[in-house]
Amino acid sequence: MHDIRVVRDEADALRAAMQRRGKLDTFGPRIDRAQLLDRERRAAxxxxxxxxxxxxxxxxEVARLKKAKENAxxxxxxxxxLGDEIAEIETGLTATETELDAILLELPNMTAADVPAGDESANIVMRSWGTPRPVDGVKPHWEIGEALGLLDLPRGAKISGSGFVVYRGVGARLQRALMNFMLDLHTTEHGYSETWVPQFVNRASMTGTGQLPKFEEELYALRDDALYAVPTAEVPVTNLFAGEILDADRLPIALTAFSACFRREAGAAGKDTRGLLRLHQFEKVELVRFCTPETAMAQHELLTGHAEMVLQRLELPYRVLLLAAGDTGAASSKTYDLEVFAPGVGKWLEVSSCSNFGDFQARRASIRFRPTPNEKPQFVHTINGSGLAFARVFASLLEHHQTADGSVRVPEALRPYLGVDVIR
RNA sequence: GGAGCGAUGGCCGAGAGGCUGAAGGCACCGGUUUGCUAAACCGGCAUACGGGUUUACGCCUGUAUCGAGGGUUCGAAUCCCUCUCGCUCCGCCA
Known part of the structure; x- marks a missing residue:
């Protein structure tokens, strides 16, 4: 969410930012409307x-006269x-503020200066690591997974529907191994504090991180309680400090959490849906950092590096993309996507999206810090990214480390967790 | 699920229609005193949104805020209703 002062005083910059996202047609008129509403609001x-x-x-005066036993x-x-007049003006004021808030909640963040304008075709490959395996003669992960008894896609569909998978045997254990491997890496080597959070959250939390009001149709909601299934642990973890004022000397705060992630993928029917490529439920380990504005850029790079380390340890080739403005999520000011190569499907798969949100989420969720004991609180900056999402990593692992005899080589780092060197 | 009690500033806590943005304490900040530290003493110390003023740090001023929302009233931290959360007891239960 933007400060209303941005709409009031920096509308040109805001319009330029929408232009870079290719969203000026949508948001230009809303900015105009918000400026009008702001003036109306202040007059009221x-x-x-x-x-x-x-x-x-x-x-x-009434109190004074009554005390003196005089007529009041x-x-x-x-x-x-006066009370009647106040009530009347306030009715209008409430309507104005409701409309203004709705616009402010929907306006996307301004992207950072080094984010290229345009749509996803303007994304930039920043760096890559490892060598993608030739795609000839390699099998897709669903064939490997089925042959080795790791995946049971039909039964996932039977008990829940398409987009839900059942892992079995070593496949199930591989999920557990990925969880423990990633959590151990981030807590012991990268300094994150481990958390375990609810996987259903209320509306305020979803609004705090920016999923609502925009992505209502992307979320699973409960029928009898005002709760939503989390699409990412970013939501509960970031909202941990909602409404709080943090001590400056506690920053940066670095948290990691495992969670299942639930996404309706309402608009994505038929796209990359085979095997583990796009699921309604997948698991991941999330990384979240809270920091001061001055350190945010460096903290973003740091977190991205932590996510990359997972892929390096798993010996999987990947590349890092700087997303163009139009491909950057609405709440983010700058995002790096980590894409791992999956030779069986011949595609680069997004396994992490590392974003710097600036104060966009912190303002919505009111997460602040006090720079020094006598200074006013100001908003922290929030940064997060997956470290990493399991399903696509699972797919890439099977495809990249498959051998000619149909088995799968287990990368060194995972062996203590999985208990075997080769899946056969 | 049922019954009862509760929610006040960064923290603890008084307050029971107008004298309360809110006593007192702790923490914190500035100062005095003091070999150092500590103690003592003096002073300061909420947030948001408006308006005015300033090159600026600010300063002046209005309004609101005592879990949230609504109601009663000329006037609500205080009375009433709804909700949320917490605690205690009962029931149920992994």
Missing amino acids: IQAVEERKAARNVASQ DEFVARSRT
Whole structure:
């Protein structure tokens, strides 16, 4: 969410930012509308407060006269008239603020200066690691997974529907191994504090991180309780400090959490849906950092590196993309996507999206810090990314480490967790 | 699920229609004193949104905020209703 002052004083910059996202047609008129509403709002506030001040004076007079046992009817009447006027103006004010808030909640963040303008075709490959395996003669992960008894896609579909998978045997254990491997790496080598969070959250939390109001149809909601299944642990973990003022010397705070992630993928039917490529439920380990504005850029790079380390240890070739403005999530100011290569399907798969949100989420969720004991609190900056999402890593592992005899070589780092060197 | 009690500033806690943005304490900040530290003493110390003013740090001013929302009233931290959360007891249960 933007500060209303941005709409008021930096509208040109805001419009330019929407232009870079290719969203000026949508948001340009809303910015204009918000400026009008802001002016209306302030005029109404002045009118209301003028009358409230007068009413307070009249009420004081009533109190004084009553204490002196004198007649106060005149001031009671005046106060009542003012009260009626206040109620009327406030009705309009409420409507104005409701509409203004709705616009502010939907306006995307401004992207950082080094984010290229345009749509995904303008994404930039920043660096790559490892050598993608030739795609000839390699099998897709669903064939390997089925042959080795790791995956049971038909039964996942039977008990829940398409987009839900059942892992079995070593496949199930591989999920557990990925969880423990990633959590251990981030807690012991990267300094993250481990957390275990609820996987259903309320509306306020979803609004705090920016999933709502925009992505209502992407979320699974419960029928009888006002709760949503989390699409990422980013939501519960970031909201951990909602409404709080953190001590500056506690920053940066680095948290990691495992969770299942639930996504309806309402608009994505038929796209990359085979095997483990796009699921309604997948598991991942998430990385979240809270820091001061000055350190945010460096903290973003640091976190991205932590996510990359997972792929390096798993010996999987990947590349890092700087997303163009139009491909950057609405809440983010700058995002790096980590894409792992999956030779069986011949595709680069997104396994992490590392974003710097600036104060966009912190303002929504009211997460602040006090720079020094006597200074005013200011918003922290939030950064997060997957470290990593299991399903696509699982797919890439099977495809990249498959051998000619149909088995799968287990990368060194995973062996202590999986208990075998080769899956056969 | 049922019954009862509760929610006040960064923290603890008083407050029971107007004298309360809110006593007192702790923490914190500035100062005095003091070989150092500590103690003592003096002073300061909420947030948001408006308006005015300033090159600026600010300063002045209005309004609101005592879990959230609504109601009663000229006037609500205080009375009433709804909700949320917490605690205690009962029931149920992995």
